Amino acid sequence: GQSLEQPSEVTAVEGAIVQINCTYQTSGFYGLSWYQQHDGGAPTFLSYNALDGLEETGRFSSFLSRSDSYGYLLLQELQMKDSASYFCAFHTGGFKTIFGAGTRLFVKA
Amino acid sequence: EAGVAQSPRYKIIEKRQSVAFWCNPISGHATLYWYQQILGQGPKLLIQFQNNGVVDDSQLPKDRFSAERLKGVDSTLKIQPAKLEDSAVYLCASSPPTSSMEQFFGPGTRLTVL
Numbered sequence: 487g488q489s490l491e492q493p494s495e496v497t498a499v500e501g502a503i504v505q506i507n508c509t510y511q512t513s514g515f516y517g518l519s520w521y522q523q524h525d526g527g528a529p530t531f532l533s534y535n536a537l538d539g540l541e542e543t544g545r546f547s548s549f550l551s552r553s554d555s556y557g558y559l560l561l562q563e564l565q566m567k568d569s570a571s572y573f574c575a576f577h578t579g580g581f582k583t584i585f586g587a588g589t590r591l592f593v594k595a
Numbered sequence: 596e597a598g599v600a601q602s603p604r605y606k607i608i609e610k611r612q613s614v615a616f617w618c619n620p621i622s623g624h625a626t627l628y629w630y631q632q633i634l635g636q637g638p639k640l641l642i643q644f645q646n647n648g649v650v651d652d653s654q655l656p657k658d659r660f661s662a663e664r665l666k667g668v669d670s671t672l673k674i675q676p677a678k679l680e681d682s683a684v685y686l687c688a689s690s691p692p693t694s695s696m697e698q699f700f701g702p703g704t705r706l707t708v709l
Contacts, residue, residue, distance in 0.1 A: 519696055528686060528700035529638065536696075573637050577696060582651050583628070585637035 488512040490586035492574055497592045498564055506559045506589045508574035516577040518550050518557045523588070524570045532559070532572075561591075569593045597621065599701035601687050607707045613675035616704045620669070620689030626650075627664055628698060629672050630686040638686055644670065677708045 490510045498504040508518070517536035521529040533541050535550035535557060547560040561568055571588040578584075600619040608614050620627050625646050630638035641660065642652040646667040655662070659678070664670040674681055684705050688698040 517696060528702050529688075529698075530700070531697045534696045575637075581626075582643065583640055583698070585630075585639070587635075587637050 488576075488578075488584055490574055490576060490584065492572075492586045492589045494587070495590045495592070497594065499594050500564055500566060502564050503560065503562050504564060504591065506561075506572050506574075506591070508557045508559070508586060510555050510557075510574070510576050510586075512576055512578060512584070514579040515552065515555075516579050516581070518548075519575045519577065519583075520546075520548050520559045521573045521575065521585075522570050523573065529573060564593050566593050566595065599687055599689055599699055601685075601701035601704055603704055604702060605705050605707075607709065608677055610679055610708050611676040613673065614677055614706065615671055615673045616685050616687075616706075618670045618672070618687030618701060620687070621691075621699055623691060624689035624699070625667070625692045626690045627670050628686075628688040628690075629662055629670070630688065632684045632686055632703070634683070641672070674706075677706075679708050682706055682708045 492508045519534045520532040523529045533548040535548050540549045545562045550557040571590050573585050573588045575583050575585040602617050627644045629641045632638045641655045642662045643650040644664040647664050662672045684703040686703045688700045690698045
């Protein structure tokens with residue numbers, strides 16, 4: 487079958503670093519994406535990993551290990567505005583996209 | 596560049612009624628997606644178009660849901676008849692021909708079925 491697992495909630499302090507993990511199970515894996523969604527808003531693209539390793543975009547980094555079917559999103563220098571839901575999503579060879587249930591990040595002052 | 600447009604933004608209907616949603620993707624984006632997002636869950640792909648052809652509709656409840664993308668540009672999603680469990684946000688997204696990995700989402704239509 488096809489599935490993704492990510493923690494339902496994470497809480498961190500402003501200025502800290504937080505890591506949101508994602509494990510997946512699928513055949514025909516093509517890559518892993520991360521999206522951010524604020525309450526009442528639309529998902530916005532953060533990053534995409536097709537190959538193993540770390541991709542860095544400003545304060546956000548994303549990591550993928552295809553052999554472990556595992557990835558994570560790393561958020562540095564947390565700000566209050568980072569409080570949102572974060573979704574990992576994998577893509578199959580047919581470009582079908584499957585989203586996880588999301589991780590709700592709470593950033594405290 | 597204009598983003599993905601969706602209308603209406605909100606819709607309240609009685610069960611067994613029909614409803615239609617409209618989406619206009621970003622100009623030049625070949626791929627168009629319709630997702631259903633139930634509160635507290637991730638988006639669930641309903642149907643994916645490449646130009647005006649269907650790439651994937653395996654999770655579309657075809658007994659009540661239908662979608663079309665005439666002329667490979669804008670698209671409509673219809674529910675007939677609606678059920679209580681159809682209450683959700685319906686998101687439209689599009690992606691350019693060079694990469695189907697980055698999807699640009701519209702603001703969504705929040706549907707409430709009473």
